[in-house]
Amino acid sequence: MGLYVTELRLADFRSFERLVVLPSAGVTVFVGPNAAGKTNTVEALQLLTAGQSFRRPTPSQLVREGAESARIDARLEGDGRVVDVRCDAAPGKRSFTRNGKRIQASEMPESLMSVLFTPDDLAIVKRGASVRRDELDGFGRQANRGYANVLTAYQRSVEQRNRLLKDELVDMSLLAAWDASVALGGATLLAARLRLFSRLAEKVAAVYATVSGGERLACSYACTLGQDLEDLSRDELRGLFLERLEAVREDDLRRGQTTVGPHRDDVVFSIEGRDARAYGSQGQQRSVALALKMAEVELAGEILGSTPLLLLDDVMSELDGTRREAAMGFVSGGIQTVITTTNLGYFSPTLLDSAEVVSFGDK
Numbered sequence: 382m383g384l385y386v387t388e389l390r391l392a393d394f395r396s397f398e399r400l401v402v403l404p405s406a407g408v409t410v411f412v413g414p415n416a417a418g419k420t421n422t423v424e425a426l427q428l429l430t431a432g433q434s435f436r437r438p439t440p441s442q443l444v445r446e447g448a449e450s451a452r453i454d455a456r457l458e459g460d461g462r463v464v465d466v467r468c469d470a471a472p473g474k475r476s477f478t479r480n481g482k483r484i485q486a487s488e489m490p491e492s493l494m495s496v497l498f499t500p501d502d503l504a505i506v507k508r509g510a511s512v513r514r515d516e517l518d519g520f521g522r523q524a525n526r527g528y529a530n531v532l533t534a535y536q537r538s539v540e541q542r543n544r545l546l547k548d549e550l551v552d553m554s555l556l557a558a559w560d561a562s563v564a565l566g567g568a569t570l571l572a573a574r575l576r577l578f579s580r581l582a583e584k585v586a587a588v589y590a591t592v593s594g595g596e597r598l599a600c601s602y603a604c605t606l607g608q609d610l611e612d613l614s615r616d617e618l619r620g621l622f623l624e625r626l627e628a629v630r631e632d633d634l635r636r637g638q639t640t641v642g643p644h645r646d647d648v649v650f651s652i653e654g655r656d657a658r659a660y661g662s663q664g665q666q667r668s669v670a671l672a673l674k675m676a677e678v679e680l681a682g683e684i685l686g687s688t689p690l691l692l693l694d695d696v697m698s699e700l701d702g703t704r705r706e707a708a709m710g711f712v713s714g715g716i717q718t719v720i721t722t723t724n725l726g727y728f729s730p731t732l733l734d735s736a737e738v739v740s741f742g743d744k
């Protein structure tokens with residue numbers, strides 16, 4: 382199974398002066414009223430696994446008001462190993478350690494990665510393309526540290542190219558140099574993304590068929606560089622990207638932006654041949670979101686050979702009975718899961734019997 386969290390300690394983190402939680406290896410339910418600190422606790426778990434938080438906080442936002450620094454500790458155990466991970470935050474700085482040794486945020490998922498599902502994710506089909514790209518990249522960077530580095534390098538070169546495009550008088554030889562850098566980084570990222578996407582898409586379709594009672598879902602990667610790129614080598618992708626950059630150069634100069642590349646791509650879901658964004662019901666769109674998260678959990682298991690930590694923040698109240706059951710059937714299969722809720726009524730007595738229930742009080 383790999384590692385799982387046996388203990389979480391918060392000190393001056395968000396709304397908590399001190400908190401100790403001992404999650405179970407299976408399902409742990411955090412129950413409590415609004416603003417009791419449930420999402421804060423999930424965020425702490427995400428920081429210690431993904432190395433970043435979905436709320437994209439500044440370090441000082443993590444520090445409890447009135448305190449100077451925040452500290453989060455977790456003990457991970459499994460396969461006869463014990464690993465202590467820690468995150469420290471103070472205004473302007475954040476650091477991570479594993480067994481007392483400083484490491485990069487991008488190295489945190491190597492011990493244990495996580496898949497987070499929040500109410501915002503339920504609208505992933507409808508929201509902007511950047512949300513769907515971030516979903517793929519968020520998974521990719523956890524499943525493979527190389528992916529994180531490639532992504533950062535590419536984003537930097539696009540930023541540099543955009544800055545140059547906005548210059549009053551653009552130095553064309555400098556632009557050619559940035560084109561080369563963007564094309565190389567972009568081709569590397571795209572190759573990694575396409576590999577990841579094809580494995581994920583297959584699983585999403587399979588899970589969706591189960592959740593929906595047999596509906597056919599297809600996921601495709603809509604690339605701004607062209608169609609059917611799956612079989613191209615990284616070098617071929619780089620060549621194609623360079624050609625495209627040249628073709629759109631005038632346009633890019635006018636807009637002061639790089640208008641093609643993986644930072645502009647999208648993921649399209651279609652149900653029974655119709656675009657789910659334009660035609661899907663809210664229920665179908667939510668099922669796609671659920672299927673995507675479950676597929677991520679499965680794929681993480683395949684890639685890493687161990688199960689990720691699954692964090693379900695407040696999603697039970699948003700799902701209808703069938704989808705809730707599908708989600709519960711999935712989590713009861715040996716995946717360490719933390720679920721937050723304001724109401725235990727959403728859970729079956731059987732699940733609550735085997736789960737660890739932690740009550741969060743009013744603050």
Ligand SMILES: Nc1ncnc2c1ncn2[C@@H]1O[C@H](COP(=O)(O)OP(=O)(O)O)[C@@H](O)[C@H]1O
Binds near residue numbers: 413420445446
């Ligand atoms: N840095 C901070 N210092 C003190 N309180 C904070 C800080 N960050 C967030 N909070 C408080 O945490 C509460 C929200 O907690 P949250 O975990 O989102 O609640 P819920 O249980 O509804 O998920 C809010 O009352 C917010 O003001």
Ligand SMILES: [Mg+2]
Binds near residue numbers: 695
């Ligand atoms: Mg919350």
